[in-house]
Amino acid sequence: MSQTLLNIFYQSHTGSWAITILLFVISYFLLKAGKNKASKIVHMILRLFYVIMIVSGIGTLIGYSFTPVYVVKGIIALVLIYAMEMILVRTKKGTLGQQAMTYWILFAITLIVVVLIGFGVITF
Numbered sequence: 001m002s003q004t005l006l007n008i009f010y011q012s013h014t015g016s017w018a019i020t021i022l023l024f025v026i027s028y029f030l031l032k033a034g035k036n037k038a039s040k041i042v043h044m045i046l047r048l049f050y051v052i053m054i055v056s057g058i059g060t061l062i063g064y065s066f067t068p069v070y071v072v073k074g075i076i077a078l079v080l081i082y083a084m085e086m087i088l089v090r091t092k093k094g095t096l097g098q099q100a101m102t103y104w105i106l107f108a109i110t111l112i113v114v115v116l117i118g119f120g121v122i123t124f
């Protein structure tokens with residue numbers, strides 16, 4: 001992969017991850033505040049950011065020749081996206097119930113691990 005293309009993927013990834021998490025938080029609190037329509041719009045934008053994160057993540061992964069630690073990071077990031085999606089959809093449907101804690105813990109742990117691997121704090 002050319003250095004320019006890798007740079008485009010990497011920069012999009014670096015520039016989008018915090019926005020992704022922020023959009024999730026905003027969508028959740030809008031939902032909690034009963035502003036369902038606003039939350040739905042933010043949720044749609046959040047889903048667009050999932051795609052940006054996955055495409056730019058895989059692009060970077062290819063550029064890095066599938067370094068094992070980043071393959072693991074990518075898989076954990078997919079679990080993080082799953083947790084965010086479950087929290088939002090189930091909160092909206094009112095079916096989060098007893099599993100609320102499980103999903104929030106899953107969200108917190110995967111987020112911390114993904115960011116720590118991303119910034120090279122966790123390596124193997």
Ligand code: HEM
Binds near residue numbers: 014053058064080
């Ligand atoms: C919401 C999901 C994700 C979040 C929050 C996230 C977060 C991050 C963060 C914080 C970094 C470090 C950025 C920096 O150095 O400035 C990073 C880098 C990276 N991510 Fe992700 N990521 C996500 C999804 C993915 C996916 C799905 C993949 C691959 C399939 C992936 C692969 C990578 C790779 C290869 C790097 C480069 C590592 C480096 O050079 O430090 N990420 N990610």
